[in-house]
Amino acid sequence: MNKQIKVFAPATVANVACGFDVLGFALNEPGDEVILQTTDSNEVTLSKITGDGGKLPLDVSKNTAAAVIKHYLAHIGSRQGIDIQLHKRMPLGSGLGSSAASAVAGLFAVNELLGSPLTRAELLPFAMEGERIASGAAHADNVAPALLGGFVLVRSYNPLDIVSIPFPKDLVATVVHPQIEIRTEDARSILKKSILLKDAIQQWGNIGGLIAGLIQGDYDLIKRSLQDVIIEPVRSLLIPNFDKVKQAALESGALGCSISGSGPSIFALSNSLAIAGEIASAMRKELKVIGIDCDVYISPINNVGARVLGVQQEKGENLVFTHSSYAND
Amino acid sequence: MNKQIKVFAPATVANVACGFDVLGFALNEPGDEVILQTTDSNEVTLSKITGDGGKLPLDVSKNTAAAVIKHYLAHIGSRQGIDIQLHKRMPLGSGLGSSAASAVAGLFAVNELLGSPLTRAELLPFAMEGERIASGAAHADNVAPALLGGFVLVRSYNPLDIVSIPFPKDLVATVVHPQIEIRTEDARSILKKSILLKDAIQQWGNIGGLIAGLIQGDYDLIKRSLQDVIIEPVRSLLIPNFDKVKQAALESGALGCSISGSGPSIFALSNSLAIAGEIASAMRKELKVIGIDCDVYISPINNVGARVLGVQQEKGENLVFTHSSYAND
Incomplete structure (x- = not known):
């Protein structure tokens, strides 16, 4: 009697201006979906990847989600067979934590399937291992918010110390993803x-x-503090028209604007959906001027992190989804 | 009809481990007292300094308190004559913000004498000017907490942006001042x-x-965060037996321990007066071992900053002090 689960893990914005390598937050969308199914074999298999434009390896040892699931199963001493379907619902190499979303979705799903032997926090080191596979460095500033939601401070890596930071509930992120490529390396x-x-x-x-x-809900202080004098001046050189895009965001009412992760995505924060929309238009316009298309995402801060979209207990039964919008996916 | 005022400004701990140049807090004691009296001349005079062991200049142009008072009077366009008595009730060159306490006490006193034309925050740039006179650099991490009390974050110097940080009310500082000399330079x-x-x-x-x-009153997080991997490893070389003094503090229950300002004073934070006392004994013992005496101060965090101790409205009347313990000083 095999079991199937569908899990979503969100895209994340790491660095957050002055928080290079120590701060990240989660978006409501975009993100990744995985469908995991227990199988009667002892193997982890990867039967399907969609939404990646054929760029991700179907090889279980090279795929981030599959690799972390294997690592997890070995750690808890389970020989459960698992088949993975990975549905990328977000761009790759965008600076929005694509590999983190896949790793977290896979880990959260397998942990749920096996009755949640580990807490979310305990899953974190496995997700970081996924980052090491994907980029060569076991960063936590994407996987931690993807797993836990909200704003997360990585106070320390050694020992690993993750601190959830309360934030004002009206905070909204505008993210533009210019259609250019920057390699994390x-x-x-x-x-x-x-x-x-x-x-x-x-x-x-x-x-x-x-x-x-953030903790005190002081938007003016947030605005004054969202500055990066170290990383942004260097990395922004890799993003055409960055200064004008940023200026457009600030002039449209953004509290701050900087590079998301290692780019090329650019995020801005504001305190209303209406302003976030205006910011998006203004940013898009400055990229359009130089002929660069972009994807645009507007999202409140995701305070949940990875979540179960649906569980199918027995073969043949209808899926019972926790979010009906995903029922016909 | 001349007027006299007595003001206290507290010693302060700057840097606070990981907060080099951006964080400071105020102690209840020690600190400096000034007595300012309006005079019928147009001059600022300095009639008396006690408690400095003859080290501070009586020359008005070289004395920090006198210089900032002159600067203040020029700024507000007053030709009021002022006589200053400065009573140092704290060690000089100790890393506890001695010059800041003098400057803040003087400024707060003259501003009160003249009917408070400026707010505490508006006095800050004048106090920073005093730091420039005393040490060559206009730092704010001592003068801001001396003036405002509590924990103060200097988010930015340009523009000046001072943020008061809430803190748990049980927090207590233990400070030992080894009888050695380190020049700020x-x-x-x-x-x-x-x-x-x-x-x-x-x-x-x-x-x-x-x-x-601090804001969330999370002592465990405070403890994990009170680390300085940049300044302390270098500056502690100037303080004999620093590592053992620190270790003794931590083993006695300190949340953290580091150098106060540019030293040689060493501070530790804890969450009870009883523990603070044990920490003090343990720290003192490790200095004693190598033959160094020290002053010890145990103080809750001062949440008031500079304060008026007493005002005398007319010559001949009795002083009416807000704190009776100072009445016979």
């Missing part, structure tokens, strides 16, 4: 290994201010 | 102008965690 290698102490001081003033502003 | 010059990006990332994780812990 390039975005990393453009950064210098050393920075000026005086710049670092500015940055920790801003991260302190941003955390205080 | 030496403590500055030992620092490198560049730091590793990976160290900076750790630091902004910790400052984010500390701010979140």
Whole structure:
């Protein structure tokens, strides 16, 4: 009697201006869906990937979601057979945590299928392992918000210390994904290994201010603090017209605007859906001027993280979805 | 009809581990007292300094308190004559914001004498000017908490942006001041102008965690975050037996322990007066071992900042003090 589960894990914005490598937040959409099914074999198989334009490997050892599921099963000592279907509902290589969404969706799904032996927080190291497979570095600033939702501070990597940061409920993200490609490796290698102490001081003033502003719901403080004097000035060189896109966002009422993850996506935060829409139009326009198309996402901050969309207990029965909008997916 | 006012401004702990140059807090004691009296001349005079062991200049142009008062009077266009008595009730060159306490006490007093034309926040730039006179750099991380009380984040210097950070009310500071001398200039010059990006990332994780812990009253998070991987490892070389003093504090229940300002004072934070006392004994013992005496201060966080101790409206009348303990001072 095999079981099937459908899980969604959201796209995430990492770095968040002054929070390079330590802060991220989750979007309601886009994100990834996985459908996991228990099988009678002892194998992890990957039967289907959609939405990736044929770019992702079907090879179980190379696919992030499959690899983390195998790692998870070995850790808990299970020989359960699992078949994976991965439906990418978000762009790859966009700076929106695509590999994190796949890894988190897969892990959350397999953990649910097996009766939740691990907590969300305990799943985190496995998801980070997925990041290592995908990009060579076990970052937590995408996987942690994808798993837990909300704003997440990675206070420390060694030992791993993840802190959920309360935030004002009206906060909305506008994200534009320009149709250009930046490799994560390039975005990393453009950064210098050393920075000026005086710049670092500015940055920790801003991260302190941003955390205080988020917790206290002080939009003005959030606005003053959403500045990155270290990473953005370098990485923005890789994104055509970045300065004008940012300026357009700020002039449309954004609290702040910076690069999402390692780019090329650009995010802006604001405190209403209406303003978020205006920001989106203004940003899109500045990319259009130089002939670059973009995807646009407008989303409140996702306070849930990965979630179950539906479970099918026995073969042949109807799927019972927790969100009816996904029923006919 | 001349008027006299007595004002106290507290000692302060700047840097606060991971908050180099951006975070400070105020103590209840020690601190400085000034007595200001209006005079019939147009001059600012400095008639008396006590408690400085003869180290501070009586020259009005060189004394920090006198200089900032002159600067203040010029700014508001007043030719009021003022005589100053400065009573140092705290050690000089201790890393506890001695010059900040003098400047803030003087400014707060003259502003009160003249009917408070400026707010506390508006006095801040004048107090920073005092820091420039005293140490060559217009730092705000001592003067801001001395003026405003509590924990203060200097989010930005340009423009100046000072953010008061709520904190749990049980927080207590233990401060030991070893009887050795470190010049602020030496403590500055030992620092490198560049730091590793990976160290900076750790630091902004910790400052984010500390701010979140303070606001949310999460002692465990405060404890995990009170770490300085950049400044303390370098500056602690100037303080004999620092590592053992710190270890003793932590083993006695301190949430964290680091250098106060540019040293040589060492502060520890805890969440009860009883623990703070045990920490003090343990720290003192580790200094005693190598033959160094120290002053010890145990103080809840001062949430008031500079305050009026007493006002005398007319010559000959009795002083009416707001705190009777100071009446016979």
